[in-house]
Amino acid sequence: MKKLINDPKNVVTEAVSGFGAAHADLVTVSLDPIFIVRRDAPVSGKVGIVSGGGSGHEPMHGGFVGPGMLDAAVPGAVFTSPTPDPILAATKAVDGGAGVLHIVKNYTGDVLNFETAADLAAAEDIEVRAVIINDDVAVKDSLYTAGRRGVAGTVLVEKIAGAAAERGDDLAGVAEIAERVNAQVRTMGVALTPCVVPHAGEPSFTLADDEIEIGIGIHGEPGRERIKLEPADAIVDRLLGAVVEDVPFVSGDKVLLLVNGMGGTPQIELYIVYRRAAEVLAEKGIEVTRSLVGNFTTSLEMQGVSVSVLKLDDELTALWDAPVHTAALRWGR
Template structure:
């Protein structure tokens, strides 16, 4: 294992210190328990939006903290859910008097720990709601989940929900927007190589040089099937078929197309795949109205990509376009 680290036990803490050094104008970092909080939190009178999960998926979630997106992110150890006390601390640090919405990816540890934190915060008199994102079309259940996994759809969910909070929506309305996104977003990922978790020191799984894991999870969980390596046209067509056929997306639909690198895929391949996906969707009569391309929800250094489709309406498009100012996502400011 070759990584730019000192000690596997301190990877997350040292990385968070670097995030604070680079983006101290936007976020502040707490080390015990580990939190990333927007620099001006709490924002009085505004619904707070809080998320989190295991580290190793950067910039998710800490890179999305700031005006127009998350009020706080709770990073666990690599590929490990954060503890309830850390989530509760994030809720307390961002409570502006209008309630809190927790965005939770559908992994068993995340769901249980965020639920416990919500109960603890409620005991302190705070109004805390939770939504669970489960956009992965690859598998119904996995080692980590009961039901579909939360994957690439988490990024547009956090952006759009944060924008609703920023425009002054009530907690009921912010929660309703979040649930609308969850109902209309679907994703699938593929892996060409495994990630290596620092404390494990060896790859999470093995793939032959001529194999691709189709439907991979963001922690290296097995996918829908292991297939022979194939050209990009065929692979992206297989991905688009899986995602577009699930909701299903129909001719005339407006969508956000999010083409994501799992961490080790270079931009030249990512844009190549995105271009193919745009063409295939156009052939179906599906209108790509908004786009996002880049490494926004990764799995350490895994080579691979994911494709996410979100069905848009005028409200969701307006909220996607709204200003955002975070370390990893920034426009309109």
């Protein structure tokens, strides 16, 4: 294992400390308990939005803390859910009197720990709603979930819900927007290589040099099938075929297309994937009106990609376009 780390036990603490120092204009960092909060939190009268989960998926979630998106992010150990205490502390830190929305990826540990934190917050008279993200179409159940996994579509939920909160929607309204996005976004990914979790020191799974895993999870969970390496266009056709048929997406739809790198995939390959995905959607009469390409929901240094498609309407488009100012996403300011 070759990594730019010190003690594997301190990876998350040291990374969060570095993130806070690099982006002190945007965020404040607490290390005990550990969470990242927007610098001006709590914002009086605004719904607070908290997300989080295991580390190793950067820039999700800490990179999305700031005006127009998340109010706080709670990082757990690598690929491990945060415990209720820091989730509660983050919830209290962003409570501006209008309630708090938890955006939670559908992994058993995340769901249980965010539920516990919400119960504890309720005991302190903080109203909390939760939206569970389950955009992955690859498998119904996996090693860590009951039902579908929450993956890169989470970023789109966080951005659009964050814009709704920023414009002044109440807690029920922000939750409804988040639920609507979750209902209309689908994702599927592929892994070309495994990743190495720092405290494990060895690859999370094995792939032969000529093999890829279709439908991989962001923690290296098994997908739909393991196949021989194919040209990029053929791989994209597999991913997008599963995505488009699920909602389903149909001719005349306007969509946002997200091509997300898994951490070790160079930009040149991501744009090859985007090119084919846009072609396939156009052939089906589906119009890509918004797009996002880059590393947003990663799996450490895994080589691979996921493709997400979100069905847009005028309101969701306006909320996507609304100003955002975070370490990883920023426009309109």
